[in-house]
Amino acid sequence: MPTRSDTPPQSGSGQQPLPKTADVVVIGGGIVGVTAALYLARHGVSVVLVEKGYIGAEQSSRNWGWIRKQGRDPAELPLMIESAREWNQIAAPVAREIRLGTVGTTYVSLTEAEFAERCDWVEQAKPFQLDTKILGPRETAALLGRDDQKFTGAIHTPSDMTAEPALAVPALGRLAREAGATLIEGCAARGVERSAGRVSHVVTERGAIACQSVILGGGAWSRTFLENIGIFIPQLAIRSTALRTTPGPQIHPGGLGAPPASVRRRSDGGYTIGRTNASRFDLVPAAFRHFAAYLPVLKSRWNTIQLRAGREFFGDLGHGRWQLDQITPFERTRVLDPAPNRALARDMLETAKRLHPGLGNIQIAGVWAGMIDVTPDELPIIDEIPGWAGLWAATGMSGHGFGIGPGVGRVVGELATGRRPIVDISPFALSRFSP
């Protein structure tokens, strides 16, 4: 069991009758699926969301809680800017409950080379007119209330936000229900059916739902789901460990990043701590199929990624095909709850304390892990599946989907109902991976 104090509550919606029809069926109750359902319900579309476990139980409650524009690939900045607006609008009724705050992101640099890289990003992001500032060593020290000049500089975006992930997605799910969406937990989608090249049904473990469109927001499971209908997407699972601490002094109100340890002030007075790119890359069969595509990521992260043969490799999670009247991998693993790397967690805490002595004597209060769905260029896939008109994938958030999730949810909701998306989605086309 995860030792997060803030594991999301289960609503018990598994007893609810399964509707036989809907305009749109959403598969997956993470930030993407829930915000898509909320968008659709608010636009008068009949929508049913099915979640194999419970709302927000996988990545969407296990993340660090950063909602940032800072440091993003410029290709996804327009969508992230819209997503930040979405957070402020759709989450307004629950903002206090989910501790949504505009508290800023700061990335400090330990070397001149690192600082130069950060400054390059600020240059690339200029066309988007963000409020990011470049800080010298003295200004960085002043921002962090310290009197040394340990850091070569920093970049700082005051308009970035944070929220408590485990509280956020269930609260947004509640808003979706209030707006008229049906959210059913404990109900796995086994597959989809089509008629004349267009999706016609989602088959769940509790029966079929006839529909016009389907949104697949299955996170780390989307690849497995699509493989069963013969569609291969380059999306792999990376295990990432995080920890929370006991309460300590405030050194920064928002997200404070540095390569060896990143910290985020929590609403309980402690910190959520993680290490960028310190991940375990599971060698599932798909990893071999897409190995060449992943080489650039692996090369750039070689010293922080551990390779191992994943559990999936041995066939108990998503390997092989199934018929729609058979038990699927989604029913066998209701909640993907990978074991955290405790030694890494201890090292991350000690590193954070060395970087920021102002944290005092905080201790580990909980450690957990999540499986991140990563694409080779670390950008999402938002696209209609070839040969399956009306089946939209919104997946591969690549470790930064909590922030961009409401934007993705809105855009895929627009696409699934034939509306023009609020931003250009061409950078997220599946065809970019075609040879």
Ligand SMILES: Cc1cc2nc3c(=O)[nH]c(=O)nc-3n(C[C@H](O)[C@H](O)[C@H](O)COP(=O)(O)OP(=O)(O)OC[C@H]3O[C@@H](n4cnc5c(N)ncnc54)[C@H](O)[C@@H]3O)c2cc1C
């Ligand atoms: C340790 C860690 C730290 C992170 N930090 C940040 C951060 O600070 N900021 C940020 O922006 N992002 C962060 N992320 C990434 C972010 O959490 C994810 O990108 C985001 O939550 C993905 O949302 P999702 O809805 O796509 O997937 P998920 O939250 O994984 O949800 C997918 C859901 O689909 C369900 N599902 C799958 N298949 C089926 C099926 N067949 N039938 C029914 N249900 C199904 C699953 O049970 C699951 O609940 C972090 C991730 C981790 C693990």
